Amino acid sequence: MKIYKDIKLLCTYALFKKLIDIEDYDYAINRLTNLLQINDYFDIEVQYKDVKEPSVLLDPILDYAFGLGLFSPNTISKRDQFEAQIMDLFLQRPSCLNEVFNQLLIQSPIYATDYFYSLSKKSNYIKTSRISKNIKWKSITPYGLLDVTINLSKPEKDPRDIVLQGKDNSISYPKCLLCKEQVGFYGRDSSPGRTNHRIIHMKLNNEDFYFQYSPYVYYNEHSIVLKREHEPMKVTIETFKRLFDFVDLLPHYFLGSNAGLPIVGGSILSHEHYQGGRYRFPIEDAKVISEHTILDVSIKQLYWPLSVVRLESKNRELLIQMADKLFNFWVNYNDIEAGIYSFTKAPHNAITPIARKKNNLYVLDIALRNNLTSDKYPLGIFHPHPENHHIKKENIGLIEVMGLAVLPGRLQNELEIIKQVLTKHKVQGEEDIVHKEWVEYLVSIYNDEPIDHFINEQVTLKFVKCIEDSGVFKQTKKGKMQFNKFIEKLLANLAQ
Numbered sequence: 171m172k173i174y175k176d177i178k179l180l181c182t183y184a185l186f187k188k189l190i191d192i193e194d195y196d197y198a199i200n201r202l203t204n205l206l207q208i209n210d211y212f213d214i215e216v217q218y219k220d221v222k223e224p225s226v227l228l229d230p231i232l233d234y235a236f237g238l239g240l241f242s243p244n245t246i247s248k249r250d251q252f253e254a255q256i257m258d259l260f261l262q263r264p265s266c267l268n269e270v271f272n273q274l275l276i277q278s279p280i281y282a283t284d285y286f287y288s289l290s291k292k293s294n295y296i297k298t299s300r301i302s303k304n305i306k307w308k309s310i311t312p313y314g315l316l317d318v319t320i321n322l323s324k325p326e327k328d329p330r331d332i333v334l335q336g337k338d339n340s341i342s343y344p345k346c347l348l349c350k351e352q353v354g355f356y357g358r359d360s361s362p363g364r365t366n367h368r369i370i371h372m373k374l375n376n377e378d379f380y381f382q383y384s385p386y387v388y389y390n391e392h393s394i395v396l397k398r399e400h401e402p403m404k405v406t407i408e409t410f411k412r413l414f415d416f417v418d419l420l421p422h423y424f425l426g427s428n429a430g431l432p433i434v435g436g437s438i439l440s441h442e443h444y445q446g447g448r449y450r451f452p453i454e455d456a457k458v459i460s461e462h463t464i465l466d467v468s469i470k471q472l473y474w475p476l477s478v479v480r481l482e483s484k485n486r487e488l489l490i491q492m493a494d495k496l497f498n499f500w501v502n503y504n505d506i507e508a509g510i511y512s513f514t515k516a517p518h519n520a521i522t523p524i525a526r527k528k529n530n531l532y533v534l535d536i537a538l539r540n541n542l543t544s545d546k547y548p549l550g551i552f553h554p555h556p557e558n559h560h561i562k563k564e565n566i567g568l569i570e571v572m573g574l575a576v577l578p579g580r581l582q583n584e585l586e587i588i589k590q591v592l593t594k595h596k597v598q599g600e601e602d603i604v605h606k607e608w609v610e611y612l613v614s615i616y617n618d619e620p621i622d623h624f625i626n627e628q629v630t631l632k633f634v635k636c637i638e639d640s641g642v643f644k645q646t647k648k649g650k651m652q653f654n655k656f657i658e659k660l661l662a663n664l665a666q
């Protein structure tokens with residue numbers, strides 16, 4: 171039977187990748203045959219060259235399981251759930267992984283994260299083959315080189331899954347996708363499979379947090395840090411302490427928090443969490459417009475599409491105190507001319523803080539945010555404006571704040587058509603209606619330069635507009651004066 175060969179190939183893969191030892195091999199075969207409801211097994215000779223990457227090896231096994239009725243319908247999310255259960259057979263228990271991680275951490279934080287990241291890929295929790303389909307590029311802009319990714323790895327919802335989700339009322343456990351109870355959770359119709367999901371316990375600011383990788387990896391070693399309790403996002407002085415505790419523990423990583431208010435926050439506000447990773451984001455290379463020092467903390471005003479203040483110091487405690495003062499100053503800051511009202515019926519001013527370490531220097535970038543809406547801008551005044559929604563209309567979260575655009579998968583096809591219009595392989599008007607005005611503009615400026623480069627650059631410039639829209643002080647003469655006025659008042663406040 172072909173399934174015996176498929177089982178052997180997968181167990182051999184696990185052995186090669188050191189997910190299991192030779193002593194675990196028969197045990198793994200038996201657990202897998204049991205999961206597939208097979209009571210028998212024949213050892214069939216396999217070729218080393220056939221031990222390919224996990225997605226290739228798992229496909230025929232998933233087909234077999236579906237044929238047997240072990241899951242249904244045959245959608246990507248249902249296959250992913252069953253696949254997570256298979257790969258979990260080759261993983262150690264969460265407690266063992268925590269022990270290994272902490273042992274490695276004593277030797278080197280890099281060893282610890284390398285081990286966990288590599289394990290997450292080998293177990294196909296991070297689906298490298300799917301992620302490699304993401305389209306990525308960098309383009310030069312007035313703010314320096316920015317990153318763009320068109321996300322094709324997060325599977326779009328299958329209509330059959332949406333029907334099942336509508337029937338699913340049991341949403342009390344786990345409370346959300348970020349809850350620690352997702353560890354090993356098989357999943358239900360409305361959630362992804364997490365049987366092979368692992369989290370590492372960490373004490374940050376003397377509170378219990380968990381560290382995990384994002385399965386969708388928007389950038390290298392994209393991580394999530396979540397609170398033990400299912401509590402809503404809230405930025406306070408404790409946030410800064412947690413962020414710096416994390417970068418003290420893993421100095422090669424950054425960690426940032428989304429704002430705690432809707433519109434300017436991330437997509438999940440119901441569970442306190444942060445995002446980090448090992449990646450140099452464009453904001454790190456932003457030009458500094460002005461620099462001042464108070465006590466041992468330098469306060470830098472950045473040239474960036476959003477309004478960002480950078481605090482730097484070797485003195486962690488002073489920096490945290492200064493950050494808290496800045497935060498409180500901003501929370502109550504009003505500038506009627508700039509359209510900034512800190513409070514109407516609810517508070518509107520918020521921040522997106524991002525922490526990292528450069529040798530012994532602590533760095534905290536604080537993006538100033540405001541979530542006010544108006545009749546003209548019901549989705550947010552400081553949010554991508556309607557004329558830019560054809561590229562992105564989702565919230566501008568901390569990843570975008572740092573200069574990486576995460577754009578929707580639909581753009582892959584839509585941009586191809588626009589390229590064909592520009593190179594006259596299709597007639598103008600064949601593009602998606604949402605891009606009509608943009609295409610008119612592109613046709614007027616396109617001058618037969620290499621088309622891929624041209625489109626990438628233009629998409630990036632559109633993204634710049636989206637994040638400029640989200641900036642509280644605009645990149646105009648007036649906006650710059652308003653930002654300067656804020657800095658002046660801030661400095662006076664910090665010096666007190």
Ligand SMILES: [Zn+2]
Nearest residue numbers: 346349400441
């Ligand atoms: Zn939760």
